[in-house]
Amino acid sequence: MKFKDQLKAGVILDNPIFMQTIGLCPTLATSTSLSNAIGMGVAATIVLICSNIVISALRRFIPDKVRIAAFITIIAAFVTTIDLALQAFVPSLAASLGLFLPLIVVNCIILGRAEAYASKNAVLPSALDGVCMGLGFTFALVLMGFFRELLGAGTFLAGLSTLLPFLSGVIPAEGFAIPFFNTNPVVMMILPAGGFLMLGFIFAAIQKIMAGKEDK
Amino acid sequence: MDSSRKEGGIVQLVLVLGLITFVCALLLGFINAVTADKIKQNNENTRNEAMAVIMQDAESFEAVDVGEEWTAPEDKGQPAISGVYAAQAGGETIGYCVEVNPSGFGGTLTMIVGINTDGTVAGAQVTAHGETPGLGAKAQSDPNWITQFAGQPADGSLAVTKDGGTINAITGSTITSRAVTLGVNTAANCVASLG
Numbered sequence: 001m002k003f004k005d006q007l008k009a010g011v012i013l014d015n016p017i018f019m020q021t022i023g024l025c026p027t028l029a030t031s032t033s034l035s036n037a038i039g040m041g042v043a044a045t046i047v048l049i050c051s052n053i054v055i056s057a058l059r060r061f062i063p064d065k066v067r068i069a070a071f072i073t074i075i076a077a078f079v080t081t082i083d084l085a086l087q088a089f090v091p092s093l094a095a096s097l098g099l100f101l102p103l104i105v106v107n108c109i110i111l112g113r114a115e116a117y118a119s120k121n122a123v124l125p126s127a128l129d130g131v132c133m134g135l136g137f138t139f140a141l142v143l144m145g146f147f148r149e150l151l152g153a154g155t156f157l158a159g160l161s162t163l164l165p166f167l168s169g170v171i172p173a174e175g176f177a178i179p180f181f182n183t184n185p186v187v188m189m190i191l192p193a194g195g196f197l198m199l200g201f202i203f204a205a206i207q208k209i210m211a212g213k214e215d216k
Numbered sequence: 217m218d219s220s221r222k223e224g225g226i227v228q229l230v231l232v233l234g235l236i237t238f239v240c241a242l243l244l245g246f247i248n249a250v251t252a253d254k255i256k257q258n259n260e261n262t263r264n265e266a267m268a269v270i271m272q273d274a275e276s277f278e279a280v281d282v283g284e285e286w287t288a289p290e291d292k293g294q295p296a297i298s299g300v301y302a303a304q305a306g307g308e309t310i311g312y313c314v315e316v317n318p319s320g321f322g323g324t325l326t327m328i329v330g331i332n333t334d335g336t337v338a339g340a341q342v343t344a345h346g347e348t349p350g351l352g353a354k355a356q357s358d359p360n361w362i363t364q365f366a367g368q369p370a371d372g373s374l375a376v377t378k379d380g381g382t383i384n385a386i387t388g389s390t391i392t393s394r395a396v397t398l399g400v401n402t403a404a405n406c407v408a409s410l411g
Contacts, residue, residue, distance in 0.1 A: 032348060058236075061232065062232060062236070063228060063229050063232055065229055066229050066232065066233045069233055070232070070233055070236050073233075073236055073237050073240050074236065074240065076240075077240035077243055077244055080244055080247070081243065081244065081247050084247050084248060084251045084255070085247065085251060087251065087255045087258065088250070088251035088254035088255050088258065089251075089254070091258040091261075091262070095344065159353075159357070174357070174358075187351065187387075187388045190348060190351060191348070191351075
């Protein structure tokens with residue numbers, strides 16, 4: 001499979017959230033704002049790439065019967081390593097991602113890709129699979145986060161300057177207030193119920209678009 | 217695709233899984249050893265920065281020991297205090313900074329509360345939290361909200377307006393607002409007990 005096809009599969013055709021509908025729990029929890037979505041997406045992508053590479057490299061060494069235990073151990077080790085490293089060297093990022101990092105251990109996208117792809121394919125394609133699926137996950141989170149933040153809080157990119165301190169001169173800490181939405185926030189959209197609603201709307205839109213394509 | 221998957225006997229299963237967990241444990245032990253001091257330092261820096269903002273006149277802070285009734289309260293409704301620091305200026309104690317951990321909407325909040333010796337609240341800062349972005353997170357991110365605690369009486373009587381008090385709750389985040397208020401009250405009670 002070529003990288004272009006893999007990318008298309010990861011982001012659109014086999015998008016982990018919208019098409020495979022796995023990893024919905026972290027999606028609902030961390031798509032309350034665009035900056036949270038970006039943070040979680042990037043963190044999960046990095047873990048996914050690392051775990052895919054290691055699991056692929058060890059695929060002939062790990063017996064079938066204990067593979068899940070082995071995968072989880074490897075994933076948990078990566079997540080803990082990244083968590084500790086961030087806390088030590090990039091405390092501002094750790095403060096904003098602190099909630100999400102432990103969630104990644106049980107993110108079924110990562111275990112799912114280890115089981116479905118990395119344990120059956122060579123190292124390089126597995127790494128690329130990690131990149132593509134990670135991008136797909138990030139894309140889904142960003143789409144959800146953008147709309148939920150816009151409708152629920154009336155802002156755009158709030159908190160991104162805390163996540164990425166070098167942007168603090170460009171983007172205000174409270175983000176850009178969007179007129180109209182700013183004065184009429186639908187608070188429910190950033191609560192869990194709003195997450196389900198938004199996910200439903202996006203699913204519906206995607207089904208509509210895909211159905212239209214198949215007709216042609 | 218690889219068709220030749222390893223089956224292996226029980227000994228091999230144990231050995232392989234044992235080896236993987238062993239390597240992971242070694243790696244984590246190493247990472248922990250490298251980062252532990254640095255993380256402790258970072259947490260102290262965060263706390264010191266918050267204390268310097270709350271107690272602007274303080275020249276130095278000195279840790280004070282408080283009893284277990286504050287650090288590990290029997291009443292589960294009372295938030296635990298994880299540190300008390302006396303703010304010193306000109307050789308005198310001008311107030312106390314208390315690190316307290318009330319339960320919010322999304323887990324435990326960590327906050328620093330400054331109490332002046334004259335019995336008023338000097339200020340408060342939320343240093344870590346798991347509240348909802350755009351709602352409860354405003355306790356930390358909205359600088360105009362938390363400042364209303366400054367100058368309030370530190371006698372443990374503060375309450376949000378919904379509960380008949382004077383603290384304006386964050387819109388849609390009564391639980392977070394109550395948690396912060398409870399944190400301030402607990403800090404005030406603790407400092408009062410120091411005399």
